Amino acid sequence: MIKLPIASPYSLPESVYWLKKNLFGFSHAHAGLVQTIPRSHVLNANIIPQYSLVFVGDIMPTWKKSFGIGDKLEHFIRGSDYLIGNLEGVVISSNKTPLSWMPSDLWHDPITLDDLNAIFPPGRTCLSVANNHAADLGKAAFFGSMELLSAKAFNTCGSRQHPFCDLNDDIRIISASMWSNRKNDFVFPLADAVRYCKPKAFNILFPHFGYEFELHPRPKMIDLAKGLLKDFDAVIGHHPHCPQPITAEAGGPRPPTAGILTGRFHNHHQQAPLPLWNGRQGTRRAEQSGSLALGTGRVAVFAMRATAQQKFAR
Numbered sequence: 586m587i588k589l590p591i592a593s594p595y596s597l598p599e600s601v602y603w604l605k606k607n608l609f610g611f612s613h614a615h616a617g618l619v620q621t622i623p624r625s626h627v628l629n630a631n632i633i634p635q636y637s638l639v640f641v642g643d644i645m646p647t648w649k650k651s652f653g654i655g656d657k658l659e660h661f662i663r664g665s666d667y668l669i670g671n672l673e674g675v676v677i678s679s680n681k682t683p684l685s686w687m688p689s690d691l692w693h694d695p696i697t698l699d700d701l702n703a704i705f706p707p708g709r710t711c712l713s714v715a716n717n718h719a720a721d722l723g724k725a726a727f728f729g730s731m732e733l734l735s736a737k738a739f740n741t742c743g744s745r746q747h748p749f750c751d752l753n754d755d756i757r758i759i760s761a762s763m764w765s766n767r768k769n770d771f772v773f774p775l776a777d778a779v780r781y782c783k784p785k786a787f788n789i790l791f792p793h794f795g796y797e798f799e800l801h802p803r804p805k806m807i808d809l810a811k812g813l814l815k816d817f818d819a820v821i822g823h824h825p826h827c828p829q830p831i832t833a834e835a836g837g838p839r840p841p842t843a844g845i846l847t848g849r850f851h852n853h854h855q856q857a858p859l860p861l862w863n864g865r866q867g868t869r870r871a872e873q874s875g876s877l878a879l880g881t882g883r884v885a886v887f888a889m890r891a892t893a894q895q896k897f898a899r
């Protein structure tokens with residue numbers, strides 16, 4: 586299959602379409618296939634709230650610039666039990682210059698971890714390392730990044746060695762990627778995710794899937810997520826760099842994606858619906874918020890909070 590001379594998981598036509606969306610704005614295709622639930626929504630009022638989880642989407646490199654979150658988002662996150670996000674790319678030591686030859690390669694300075702530390706306690710933060718940029722700098726950089734995350738006390742999931750993170754006895758986050766810009770044997774692939782569902786726990790799949798700059802999931806992504814919901818209690822996706830609809834319906838919800846946290850390419854307001862939460866078993870409350878981050882220009886920040894409620898009648 587022919588590809589553009591950049592590291593990309595896509596075919597040439599898909600890469601050209603990616604470039605078009607990047608230059609000219611988000612795609613509005615496939616609107617209406619997924620019914621969006623209200624901004625604040627209780628799926629099951631008959632259960633007692635037990636845990637509050639915040640999800641953020643792709644945490645993109647800031648290229649040695651510090652970032653923070655606005656008061657609105659800080660208020661939104663405050664009091665939650667756990668924060669889950671996707672760390673796009675790897676973290677490298679600040680005294681190392683990566684041997685990168687692709688303009689599309691992504692890596693973080695450790696300042697990203699300091700900024701995240703200031704937002705939420707690392708011990709209650711779970712960072713996914715399963716994404717299409719995780720293998721950009723190779724295996725040694727990936728495992729070096731895992732060591733840096735561990736040294737800062739962040740929980741991780743999404744490597745082949747550690748696909749999941751048990752937030753507690755009741756909630757398991759399983760992270761996996763549909764895409765990789767480079768062939769590798771260390772980023773956990775989506776196809777293997779179902780094997781790690783924990784019996785009698787609430788299993789949340791946090792996949793890197795879908796397509797960037799698309800406000801609505803493609804039909805094949807809806808079908809994929811519906812299939813995944815036969816095994817997982819919720820699917821909360823990342824990678825599209827914009828919030829997509831959240832929906833819940835009898836028999837299961839369809840794919841949501843948490844929005845991008847900060848980004849090099851996304852320094853403008855997104856005219857998009859706010860993010861999303863999905864649930865199958867009526868165990869949580871969904872709320873959504875948006876705010877602006879300072880330090881990287883005008884960067885849209887989105888987060889989603891879900892209150893997992895007691896529990897988990899199967």
Ligand SMILES: [Fe+2]
Nearest residue numbers: 716717718824
């Ligand atoms: Fe991505």
